[in-house]
Amino acid sequence: xxxxxxxxxxxxxxxxxxxxxxxxxTPNDTAPSVHHPVHPETDPSPNARGAAASDASAPGVTIPDxxxxxxxxxxxxxxxxxxxxxxDSQLRRWGQAGVLTRLGQGLYAVQPAPGMAGGVxxxxxxxxxxxxxxxxxxxxxxxxxxxxxxxYLTGVTAALAHQLPVLxxxxxxxMSRRPYGPSTRPGLAMRRPWGAGPADVPxxxxxxxxxxxxxxxxxxxxxxxIPDGLxxxxxxxxxxxxxxxxxxxxxxxxxxxxxxxARTVARFADPRAESAAESRTRWVLATLxxxxxxxxxxxxxxxxxxxxxxxxxAGTNVIVEVDGLLKYTDREALRREKLREVALQRLGYHLVRxxxxxxxxxxxxxxxxxxxxxxxxxxx
Numbered sequence: 001x002x003x004x005x006x007x008x009x010x011x012x013x014x015x016x017x018x019x020x021x022x023x024x025x026t027p028n029d030t031a032p033s034v035h036h037p038v039h040p041e042t043d044p045s046p047n048a049r050g051a052a053a054s055d056a057s058a059p060g061v062t063i064p065d066x067x068x069x070x071x072x073x074x075x076x077x078x079x080x081x082x083x084x085x086x087x088d089s090q091l092r093r094w095g096q097a098g099v100l101t102r103l104g105q106g107l108y109a110v111q112p113a114p115g116m117a118g119g120v121x122x123x124x125x126x127x128x129x130x131x132x133x134x135x136x137x138x139x140x141x142x143x144x145x146x147x148x149x150x151x152y153l154t155g156v157t158a159a160l161a162h163q164l165p166v167l168x169x170x171x172x173x174x175m176s177r178r179p180y181g182p183s184t185r186p187g188l189a190m191r192r193p194w195g196a197g198p199a200d201v202p203x204x205x206x207x208x209x210x211x212x213x214x215x216x217x218x219x220x221x222x223x224x225x226i227p228d229g230l231x232x233x234x235x236x237x238x239x240x241x242x243x244x245x246x247x248x249x250x251x252x253x254x255x256x257x258x259x260x261x262a263r264t265v266a267r268f269a270d271p272r273a274e275s276a277a278e279s280r281t282r283w284v285l286a287t288l289x290x291x292x293x294x295x296x297x298x299x300x301x302x303x304x305x306x307x308x309x310x311x312x313x314a315g316t317n318v319i320v321e322v323d324g325l326l327k328y329t330d331r332e333a334l335r336r337e338k339l340r341e342v343a344l345q346r347l348g349y350h351l352v353r354x355x356x357x358x359x360x361x362x363x364x365x366x367x368x369x370x371x372x373x374x375x376x377x378x379x380x
Contacts, residue, residue: 077147078106103143105185133169134160141173142203144188151177152198152209154191155219156228161201161210164235165276166220167228174223176211191219195252213241214249221265222258227280229265234279237271270294278310280359281322285311288366292320298344306347307340317380318372319344320352322359350376 081091091108094100101109141157155174159166176193183190195218198209211219213236221229233246250266253259268286272294273279285292296312296319299305311320341351350372358364 076108078108081108103140107140107143107147109139109143130169137170137173138203140187141175142208144173144175144185145208148175148177148183150179151175152211153201154211155189155216155223158211158216159220159232161203161208162213162216162236164213164216164232164239167224167231167276167280174219191223194254194256195249212249214245215252217246217265217269218249218253218262221261222253222256226261226264226268227283229261230268230283231276231279233265233269234271234273235276237269238273243269275322277322277356277359280356281320281354282311284359284362284365285313285320285369288362288369290314290369298347298349300343300347306343309344309349313369313373316373317348317376318350318352318369320354320369322354322356348379350379 078088078091082088091100095102095108099110103109137157138160141153141161145151145153152175153161153173154176156166156168156170157174160170172187172189174189174191176191178193178197180192181190195215196212199212200207201210202208217229217233217236220232233241237243237246246266246269250259250262253262268283270282273282274295278294282292282294291314292311293314294311296309297305298307298309298319309319310322312318313320344351352368352372354365354368358368
């Protein structure tokens with residue numbers, strides 16, 4: 001099983017910027033009581049009143065300690081709840097009050113207090129919607145792992161577990177299991193198993209079975225398309241995944257549906273891509289017939305370093321840069337970028353700036369690059 005180093009700051013693609021900042025879960029070994037701004041009359045049952053403060057002036061309901069003990073990893077089953085003395089009526093009422101979250105059929109979690117995600121401390125804080133969505137998705141995934149024997153995480157869900165960037169946050173948990181058996185659970189996509197067995201990846205401080213990093217990118221390419229797969233495989237290569245491991249994974253995938261996409265991604269993956277935006281741009285340019293050199297370094301006539309460009313269109317003096325809306329956050333950064341652009345132009349380079357949103361409009365990119373290539377040819 002091939003492994004890659006853990007990302008210190010993995011990525012997750014935002015709406016129009018390169019991914020930055022997805023981070024690891026912080027293990028939480030204890031399950032402290034969680035207080036919620038719900039008055040005791042929300043659940044007037046004796047058990048609820050006993051678990052919460054006994055007087056009517058209590059500011060909130062406290063989830064029973066015995067239930068929190070069962071849900072140390074942020075989730076529990078209906079059977080566990082009933083065994084702890086909680087009734088179905090309480091589960092419904094706590095759900096309506098926002099104290100519990102239903103993860104799936106018979107699966108629940110204590111709604112995290114601010115800064116928490118299913119018993120796992122958030123590292124980016126609750127104000128980061130993408131990070132919050134990632135943590136919530138993995139919380140559901142861990143619950144399903146425990147509910148389905150022999151299961152392991154695959155595809156986009158596995159990429160999130162490996163802290164790899166994804167193009168789109170999944171709405172369903174992707175899993176497989178051995179022996180295989182279909183599932184009709186809502187919010188779950190059960191894939192047929194293939195390739196080597198899962199690797200152990202720590203989630204909330206406990207090793208969980210997760211599809212290996214080489215197979216993850218191949219699986220995503222087959223089920224979601226080349227751009228999605230390329231974002232993951234480029235990042236995995238950048239973190240040390242060997243190219244041969246990708247090819248071997250694509251071979252192991254065989255002739256299943258999506259095999260062409262899988263083989264394309266294995267062949268095209270490049271560790272020089274520094275963001276999902278660069279991965280997508282490189283693929284768009286390739287589909288338009290352009291061969292590019294990533295991370296092209298420019299030097300002046302005295303051999304002094306001037307700049308490193310996202311891409312150089314091979315055989316031309318055309319540089320392609322992909323810009324997210326948050327790339328330049330202050331005037332000084334904008335000024336430095338303008339000076340860099342002037343220096344490149346003085347050396348005879350023609351710049352094309354592609355916005356992240358342009359990547360959804362290939363003809364727009366084609367027009368920009370074609371015009372720059374024509375200008376460069378006339379100037380030479």
